[in-house]
Amino acid sequence: MFGPIADLDLGVARKVFETNVVSALGFAQRTYRAWQKENGGAIVNIASIAGVAPSLFIGAYGMSKAAMINLTVQLAHEMAPLVRVNSIAPAVVKTKFAASLYEGREEEAAAAYPLGRLGVPRDIGGAAAFLLSDESAWITGQNLIVDGGLFLNAGV
Numbered sequence: 001m002f003g004p005i006a007d008l009d010l011g012v013a014r015k016v017f018e019t020n021v022v023s024a025l026g027f028a029q030r031t032y033r034a035w036q037k038e039n040g041g042a043i044v045n046i047a048s049i050a051g052v053a054p055s056l057f058i059g060a061y062g063m064s065k066a067a068m069i070n071l072t073v074q075l076a077h078e079m080a081p082l083v084r085v086n087s088i089a090p091a092v093v094k095t096k097f098a099a100s101l102y103e104g105r106e107e108e109a110a111a112a113y114p115l116g117r118l119g120v121p122r123d124i125g126g127a128a129a130f131l132l133s134d135e136s137a138w139i140t141g142q143n144l145i146v147d148g149g150l151f152l153n154a155g156v
Contacts, residue, residue, distance in 0.1 A: 005059035005063070008059070012060065013060050017064050017067065021067045024045050024071060028043055032079060040083055041082075041083050042085070042132045043075065046090070051064075051066040051068060053154070069087055072086060072143060080140060085141065086140060086142045090119055091118075091119060092109065092118050092119060102118055113147075114149030117148060
């Protein structure tokens with residue numbers, strides 16, 4: 001999964017897409033058929049900022065998260081008006097999965113963020129709770145970037 005996509009094994013690429021995109025589609029299909037088609041609801045997919053900009057060394061992951069963002073828009077269009085579908089695109093969040101991106105150099109990694117820290121799971125949970133709540137009843141097909149202001153530095 002790590003390294004340039006020009007050298008990526010296609011089997012690895014398939015596994016990344018199966019894990020990050022196909023499984024989310026399958027979950028959405030099942031919930032839609034079982035409940036949401038008749039009763040409505042909301043779906044929040046977890047994308048990544050890697051899906052909206054090039055990402056060094058994790059190109060396959062980024063491609064899959066770009067596909068997740070597009071899947072979100074497609075599902076929002078197809079499942080409206082009863083089901084709202086949105087995604088969240090976090091930057092680096094302090095989890096076991098992302099540890100290799102900051103471990104041993106957290107202060108240095110956090111320095112790139114205008115808010116001065118890496119994300120924590122609660123940051124993403126709060127955004128998800130909002131998108132699943134009635135407070136976001138008129139929001140669908142959106143990708144919410146939750147990045148501590150990282151993209152503010154894109155032009156710097």
